[in-house]
Amino acid sequence: MEQRQEYWKTIPASYFFLAAMGAMMFVISAVSDLMANQVALKINGWVSIIALVIAGCGSLLLLAELTHRSRAHLVNARPFSSVMSFGSVIQTLYMALVFIYATFFFSFIPWSGMIMIKNGVAVLTIIVALLYVAYPGVELGEAKGRAFWNGGGLVSLFLISGMTTGSAALILLLMLFGYADTAYTNMIKLFSTAMLLLQLVAMVGYVFGMKVSANEEARRGANILWCGELKTSFWWGIIFFGTILPLLGNLFMGSIYWLVMSSILVLVGGVYFRIDFLLAAVRIVLPGEEHGEMSRKEIKEFAAMLENRWQEKAVCLGAMKEK
Amino acid sequence: MHWGMLIDLRKCVGCYACTVACQNENNLPIDLKYNKLKKVGPVGEYPNLTSYNITTACMHCAEAPCVEGCPTGASYYREDGIVAVDQEKCVGCMFCMIVCPYDARHLNEQTGVVEKCTMCVTRLEEGRVTRCVETCQLQARVVGDLDEPDSEIVKQIRKHNAKPLHEHLGTKPSVYYIMP
Numbered sequence: 380m381e382q383r384q385e386y387w388k389t390i391p392a393s394y395f396f397l398a399a400m401g402a403m404m405f406v407i408s409a410v411s412d413l414m415a416n417q418v419a420l421k422i423n424g425w426v427s428i429i430a431l432v433i434a435g436c437g438s439l440l441l442l443a444e445l446t447h448r449s450r451a452h453l454v455n456a457r458p459f460s461s462v463m464s465f466g467s468v469i470q471t472l473y474m475a476l477v478f479i480y481a482t483f484f485f486s487f488i489p490w491s492g493m494i495m496i497k498n499g500v501a502v503l504t505i506i507v508a509l510l511y512v513a514y515p516g517v518e519l520g521e522a523k524g525r526a527f528w529n530g531g532g533l534v535s536l537f538l539i540s541g542m543t544t545g546s547a548a549l550i551l552l553l554m555l556f557g558y559a560d561t562a563y564t565n566m567i568k569l570f571s572t573a574m575l576l577l578q579l580v581a582m583v584g585y586v587f588g589m590k591v592s593a594n595e596e597a598r599r600g601a602n603i604l605w606c607g608e609l610k611t612s613f614w615w616g617i618i619f620f621g622t623i624l625p626l627l628g629n630l631f632m633g634s635i636y637w638l639v640m641s642s643i644l645v646l647v648g649g650v651y652f653r654i655d656f657l658l659a660a661v662r663i664v665l666p667g668e669e670h671g672e673m674s675r676k677e678i679k680e681f682a683a684m685l686e687n688r689w690q691e692k693a694v695c696l697g698a699m700k701e702k
Numbered sequence: 703m704h705w706g707m708l709i710d711l712r713k714c715v716g717c718y719a720c721t722v723a724c725q726n727e728n729n730l731p732i733d734l735k736y737n738k739l740k741k742v743g744p745v746g747e748y749p750n751l752t753s754y755n756i757t758t759a760c761m762h763c764a765e766a767p768c769v770e771g772c773p774t775g776a777s778y779y780r781e782d783g784i785v786a787v788d789q790e791k792c793v794g795c796m797f798c799m800i801v802c803p804y805d806a807r808h809l810n811e812q813t814g815v816v817e818k819c820t821m822c823v824t825r826l827e828e829g830r831v832t833r834c835v836e837t838c839q840l841q842a843r844v845v846g847d848l849d850e851p852d853s854e855i856v857k858q859i860r861k862h863n864a865k866p867l868h869e870h871l872g873t874k875p876s877v878y879y880i881m882p
Contacts (some may be wrong), residue, residue: 393767446814453774463773524803667740675733
């Protein structure tokens with residue numbers, strides 16, 4: 380009876396992960412820029428372009444998930460009619476704004492020195508980016524029959540996970556750009572550590588809250604993660620390798636290699652989080668479903684088997700008639 | 703005008719006639735069923751045990767999560783209360799399948815669009831009853847106007863205190879059940 384959510388799997392989960400990671404990486408770097416951080420001033424142009432590429436990859440994944448890709452434009456045709464179309468509009472807006480923001484950092488562009496306008500664009504993009512990270516939580520909350528997603532904390536959880544993965548991605552970029560040993564990198568590391576601690580409490584708290592919830596579907600969903608089919612990826616993938624180990628690494632290991640390792644682990648944990656939380660939301664049980672039934676694949680196989688048997692019989696009967 | 707259906711589970715013997723008739727009417731492949739039959743029970747405690755059959759399909763909810771969540775407007779409410787799918791607008795994102803608490807929607811792998819019970823809307827427009835109602839030998843199903851206080855369906859719902867499935871979800875289904 381413990382059927383996991385079976386329609387959205389790794390592709391939408393990867394999209395949610397990329398969207399949150401890229402957007403939160405942008406938010407952190409844009410806030411740093413607003414605070415006039417010198418390193419942020421130097422790298423934010425490229426950070427924004429990378430955030431844009433990440434969002435682009437995410438949207439390509441979404442496109443790949445559709446069965447009718449040629450009709451994808453219809454999702455934007457009714458902008459605020461559903462959470463998903465709102466998300467699509469927000470994604471488009473976010474990508475456009477991130478690109479505009481990035482242009483302020485390249486000296487060959489005429490408006491690159493206009494600080495006030497750049498700061499205005501940064502504030503607007505930060506707001507849109509936060510909406511972009513949060514909307515999947517609201518979207519999943521629409522599933523009334525899947526109580527595991529109906530918790531008020533899901534949006535916060537998406538934001539917190541976005542912050543941990545976003546800061547991890549930013550740390551990796553700082554390493555790549557040669558700013559491994561700066562005060563800015565240390566500041567992001569501290570922020571990441573705080574977010575990991577928050578993630579640990581929020582993640583375990585959310586699942587435990589659902590586990591003791593009055594709603595049966597919420598309990599069943601939580602049990603899949605807590606002690607069921609997905610317990611290994613929840614406890615080891617998300618909690619231990621994705622949160623506790625990087626947290627300890629950030630707290631007690633000073634080396635750059637550990638920081639890189641921690642950041643990679645946080646990203647892997649972030650992917651596990653999106654996949655596991657998508658799959659764990661079981662649907663409300665309908666009467667009679669406790670007995671289980673043949674899946675569509677099994678019915679097809681059974682029907683093909685019967686058809687073959689009938690054909691064999693027909694051939695056999697035909698041969699007997701001839702004799 | 704609001705089309706609705708009443709299913710009397712005391713009469714249903716689980717013969718699958720409605721399921722097969724629906725597949726026939728909608729020309730569905732063998733593995734795709736809009737109208738699913740399930741055996742329930744035995745439920746209760748000895749000696750008060752009961753077992754019954756139940757058919758579930760789209761409940762044509764008045765506040766349908768599938769319609770509210772559809773990004774393209776492919777799922778929509780008709781004026782007569784039927785929840786319909788515009789096949790030309792469906793992008794196959796499957797979000798409606800995720801949010802439907804009744805597992806009433808199915809992706810047709812041949813066409814790539816999501817399909818479900820249409821409440822035989824063409825037949826209703828022609829003044830005929832739905833195929834499942836027509837087929838049911840035990841007359842366990844009634845289709846009619848829920849907005850008409852004197853209609854047979856409304857009388858039966860009142861008389862037997864019929865309820866929709868999972869009413870607490872607040873989707874306001876248009877399919878009612880008389881429980882055994």
